Amino acid sequence: MTPTITEVTAARLRRPEVLGRTAPATVSWDLTGMMHPLSSDSAFAGQASRFEPSWDEVLCVVAASDGSFGVGMTCHAGPVVPIVNDFFGPMIVGESTLATERLWNMMSRSANSAFGAAGLAAYALSAVDLALWDLKGKILDRPVYELVGGPARERTRCYATGNDLDDARRRGFDAFKLAGSVGPGSTTAGITETERLVANARAELGADADLMLDCWSTLDASYTVRLGEALASYRLTWIEDYAPPDDWPGFADVRRRLPTQMLAAGERWLSDRAFAYAAQHRLVDVLQPDIQWVGGATAALRIAAIAAASGIELALHAGCNDSYGQHLSHALPQNRWAEMYVGCPPGESLMNAWRSTPGMSLPDDGWLVPSGAPGFGIELTRDQIGEATS
Ligand SMILES: [Mg+2]
Numbered sequence: 051m052t053p054t055i056t057e058v059t060a061a062r063l064r065r066p067e068v069l070g071r072t073a074p075a076t077v078s079w080d081l082t083g084m085m086h087p088l089s090s091d092s093a094f095a096g097q098a099s100r101f102e103p104s105w106d107e108v109l110c111v112v113a114a115s116d117g118s119f120g121v122g123m124t125c126h127a128g129p130v131v132p133i134v135n136d137f138f139g140p141m142i143v144g145e146s147t148l149a150t151e152r153l154w155n156m157m158s159r160s161a162n163s164a165f166g167a168a169g170l171a172a173y174a175l176s177a178v179d180l181a182l183w184d185l186k187g188k189i190l191d192r193p194v195y196e197l198v199g200g201p202a203r204e205r206t207r208c209y210a211t212g213n214d215l216d217d218a219r220r221r222g223f224d225a226f227k228l229a230g231s232v233g234p235g236s237t238t239a240g241i242t243e244t245e246r247l248v249a250n251a252r253a254e255l256g257a258d259a260d261l262m263l264d265c266w267s268t269l270d271a272s273y274t275v276r277l278g279e280a281l282a283s284y285r286l287t288w289i290e291d292y293a294p295p296d297d298w299p300g301f302a303d304v305r306r307r308l309p310t311q312m313l314a315a316g317e318r319w320l321s322d323r324a325f326a327y328a329a330q331h332r333l334v335d336v337l338q339p340d341i342q343w344v345g346g347a348t349a350a351l352r353i354a355a356i357a358a359a360s361g362i363e364l365a366l367h368a369g370c371n372d373s374y375g376q377h378l379s380h381a382l383p384q385n386r387w388a389e390m391y392v393g394c395p396p397g398e399s400l401m402n403a404w405r406s407t408p409g410m411s412l413p414d415d416g417w418l419v420p421s422g423a424p425g426f427g428i429e430l431t432r433d434q435i436g437e438a439t440s
Pocket of ligand 1: 266290291317367
């Protein structure tokens with residue numbers, strides 16, 4: 051008999067060291083000096099931390115009538131924890147543990163009616179859905195990458211995100227993504243500075259290395275076009291997140307005016323419908339959902355189907371940084387890359403890169419093979435989860 055859901059509990063991650071993170075997370079590009087939502091206005095230069103929420107990560111447990119449990123994670127604990135504990139949790143207790151599509155549909159449609167499914171609710175939905183998939187894997191005693199039809203290959207290629215190319219190369223990566231440093235407030239000087247960053251990287255890496263540029267959704271369409279024209283000769287694999295996430299005419303404008311440049315976006319699109327729209331209108335070449343933000347593995351699978359049916363590439367945001375992204379990146383044929391955001395000091399273990407959990411695989415010489423343990427292979431007991439959240 052299929053176990054039923056007996057408990058859904060989300061809590062703020064107060065003690066990340068319980069998860070095996072031995073150093074405080076620091077970023078390899080300096081947030082205080084670089085791009086943020088207001089960086090187009092020089093009056094806000096150096097104030098990135100002012101625009102970052104201070105809420106912690108979330109640990110979500112879904113427990114079953116057979117005594118097993120699954121673990122999901124997301125961020126923005128402040129508003130997300132009550133959405134899980136007061137709204138989604140009571141809604142799905144008593145339901146079948148394995149009915150992930152039915153449960154996702156219940157949670158998504160009810161949130162959309164009550165307060166919108168494509169905002170903070172998408173983070174809460176992600177935490178519950180990821181816990182349910184972890185639980186399904188434990189109940190069926192298989193890794194999630196098999197449950198969703200993988201693995202797609204023996205190992206999955208990774209790329210490193212961060213501006214310390216020497217550190218990334220020492221870690222074995224041979225593909226890289228840079229963060230641009232200035233927005234349209236810097237006009238021509240900004241383009242010159244970003245061109246210098248890309249030119250130096252290209253000279254250091256050689257003509258054939260895969261090199262991408264992330265713009266953190268801080269630009270607008272016309273500046274992106276000027277930037278793309280200036281960078282054309284550097285053969286960027288893609289330019290990412292140039293327009294604000296809801297600037298649909300801007301995405302269309304950039305697509306039309308940079309017809310041959312590979313374009314990528316999606317980490318800030320918080321519903322499968324945004325991806326369906328982007329694919330329908332051919333706005334980008336690469337879809338980049340974040341599995342902890344967009345609605346979990348169920349949403350990521352829907353978006354993977356959209357990508358495959360549309361002939362568009364998939365590249366999960368931060369797909370190498372947590373077990374959830376690792377399993378889906380490894381399982382889905384249309385996902386060529388697993389992104390490792392290197393958010394820790396040079397030489398520091400990648401367990402401190404960003405949002406890692408115990409039992410998680412780390413890339414070896416730039417290639418990933420996820421843990422084959424049941425579920426997502428997250429090695430945490432209920433006691434340890436209690437300790438981490440108290
Ligand atoms: Mg990005």
